[in-house]
Amino acid sequence: MHIVLDDTAMAAAGQGNILASRLIHRAHVESDWFLYAPVCALVEADRAWPATAEHLASLPGITDLDLDLASALALARQETWAAAHSQYAAQPTPDRPDGAVVATTAPHRWAGEPVRVLDLTP
Numbered sequence: 001m002h003i004v005l006d007d008t009a010m011a012a013a014g015q016g017n018i019l020a021s022r023l024i025h026r027a028h029v030e031s032d033w034f035l036y037a038p039v040c041a042l043v044e045a046d047r048a049w050p051a052t053a054e055h056l057a058s059l060p061g062i063t064d065l066d067l068d069l070a071s072a073l074a075l076a077r078q079e080t081w082a083a084a085h086s087q088y089a090a091q092p093t094p095d096r097p098d099g100a101v102v103a104t105t106a107p108h109r110w111a112g113e114p115v116r117v118l119d120l121t122p
Contacts, residue, residue: 002100004036004089007082009103009120010045014052019120028061038065040085065089090115
């Protein structure tokens with residue numbers, strides 16, 4: 001299972017959201033569960049809830065996704081960097097032919113977008 005945390009999911013994890021915490025725990029203990037934190041979304045989460053970036057970056061079950069040229073070009077066409085980097089990270093790749101699910105506490109944000117959504121609203 002491949003899951004991309006958007007900025008709202010990251011901020012929720014920083015505030016103790018039980019569903020986000022379960023995802024993080026599962027990614028830590030299960031070898032076939034992967035959580036990704038796009039750095040642009042991580043910055044936005046940290047702005048909304050200070051210290052979130054440091055907390056999430058320290059967790060072993062989460063992989064930070066840097067901004068490379070391909071993702072930067074995709075971001076340039078979108079309205080917000082956080083959502084754009086999360087959407088880009090969820091797209092299919094050779095390692096993830098089915099793409100990834102976007103975990104969020106704002107599922108309405110993703111309406112009409114070509115991503116699968118996991119609602120973390122308690």
